[in-house]
Amino acid sequence: MTTPSFGTFFLPGPTEVRPEILAAMTRPMMSHRSAEFESVYANCDTGLRRVFRTARPVFISSSSATGLMEAAVRNAPAGPILSLVNGAFSERFADIARACGRTVTSLEVPYGEIVPLETVEHALRAKRFAAVTAAHSETSTGASQDIQAIAELAHANGAFSMIDSVSGMGGIPVETDAWALDFVLTGSQKALALPPGLAMCCASDRYLASATDAPARGRYFDIAEFAEYAAKHQTPNTPAVSLFYALEAQMAAIGPTGIECRWARHAAMASATHAWVEHQRAGGRVDGILAPAGARSATVTVVKVGAGVDTRALLAEVQTRGYTVGSGYGKLGATTFRVGHMGDHTVETVTRVLDVVGEVLAGR
Numbered sequence: 385m386t387t388p389s390f391g392t393f394f395l396p397g398p399t400e401v402r403p404e405i406l407a408a409m410t411r412p413m414m415s416h417r418s419a420e421f422e423s424v425y426a427n428c429d430t431g432l433r434r435v436f437r438t439a440r441p442v443f444i445s446s447s448s449a450t451g452l453m454e455a456a457v458r459n460a461p462a463g464p465i466l467s468l469v470n471g472a473f474s475e476r477f478a479d480i481a482r483a484c485g486r487t488v489t490s491l492e493v494p495y496g497e498i499v500p501l502e503t504v505e506h507a508l509r510a511k512r513f514a515a516v517t518a519a520h521s522e523t524s525t526g527a528s529q530d531i532q533a534i535a536e537l538a539h540a541n542g543a544f545s546m547i548d549s550v551s552g553m554g555g556i557p558v559e560t561d562a563w564a565l566d567f568v569l570t571g572s573q574k575a576l577a578l579p580p581g582l583a584m585c586c587a588s589d590r591y592l593a594s595a596t597d598a599p600a601r602g603r604y605f606d607i608a609e610f611a612e613y614a615a616k617h618q619t620p621n622t623p624a625v626s627l628f629y630a631l632e633a634q635m636a637a638i639g640p641t642g643i644e645c646r647w648a649r650h651a652a653m654a655s656a657t658h659a660w661v662e663h664q665r666a667g668g669r670v671d672g673i674l675a676p677a678g679a680r681s682a683t684v685t686v687v688k689v690g691a692g693v694d695t696r697a698l699l700a701e702v703q704t705r706g707y708t709v710g711s712g713y714g715k716l717g718a719t720t721f722r723v724g725h726m727g728d729h730t731v732e733t734v735t736r737v738l739d740v741v742g743e744v745l746a747g748r
């Protein structure tokens with residue numbers, strides 16, 4: 385069997401990495417305190433500001449994205465936290481806040497749904513919160529929330545907004561400055577189509593000012609220290625240098641004007657996937673999309689299967705045909721599968737894998 389060099393791997397993270405990006409990582413090591421590294425860092429920062437749509441520095445952490453979820457909480461002002469929980473990752477944000485000693489109020493809705501804005505507003509009016517946590521694109525369910533509106537509600541009620549856009553950033557519009565997000569974070573291995581291991585975040589002025597006073601913010605995820613080093617185009621400790629090479633190459637590929645094309649491409653991949661699911665549903669081969677219309681992420685689709693379908697066997701058969709599709713996450717494992725249509729994929733590569741899944745569903 386001949387496998388195309390790109391276009392076979394459709395997990396909603398890690399996503400497929402182009403060969404050129406993988407090749408960039410074979411560059412030899414350099415000192416992370418050298419001018420040479422500062423130039424790599426500067427190129428990464430410039431590119432990330434375009435992706436985040438900010439004039440502020442974007443901090444780059446050599447950790448998985450969960451590390452920066454913890455950073456968001458540790459550096460936030462003292463006080464209780466309001467967590468919007470509509471899936472496994474937004475639940476993780478709430479868990480992290482509890483583990484960091486915060487009092488957490490969870491606004492939970494069934495997996496697949498989004499938290500109604502009226503519910504958020506009501507909770508924020510009833511009690512003073514230091515911060516609100518929310519997932520932009522809930523990768524376990526494929527639901528996407530209006531983070532602009534959530535951030536506005538938080539501000540109007542004196543709380544900071546802390547947004548997990550791990551599977552949103554680089555695929556769905558995020559306007560860090562225009563929406564006045566206080567803390568927004570992402571990871572390298574989702575819509576940015578890089579290998580896992582880096583996480584990036586941007587913090588507002590007022591968040592940074594309060595971080596400097598946060599009494600027990602620890603050391604590895606001290607955002608005030610990240611800011612200090614970012615000003616010199618460095619990181620507080622030894623960064624994952626090879627991953628910075630990959631990030632630099634990807635930022636160059638996106639270029640000064642590429643982000644809007646990227647958003648449009650993701651919207652097109654999502655439409656193609658939704659149309660495919662509708663076709664399969666009409667044919668009685670699947671039950672439909674978990675997230676309701678109007679609240680679907682453009683980067684990942686969670687497909688509900690019928691009672692008679694063995695998702696594990698389905699994905700194994702797709703695998704033997706040379707393609708990888710994601711299993712359902714956690715408690716949705718038996719009843720759903722996930723198509724990650726994000727990163728450097730195109731309508732063409734997504735259509736190809738969906739054709740294969742369709743063939744397997746039809747028993748061909």
Ligand SMILES: *Cc1c(COP(=O)(O)O)cnc(C)c1O
Pocket residue numbers: 397448449450451473519521522523548549550551571574
């Ligand atoms: C993948 C993901 C995370 C966790 O990222 P890690 O890099 O595995 O720590 C958090 N939130 C969302 C929405 C994700 O998709």
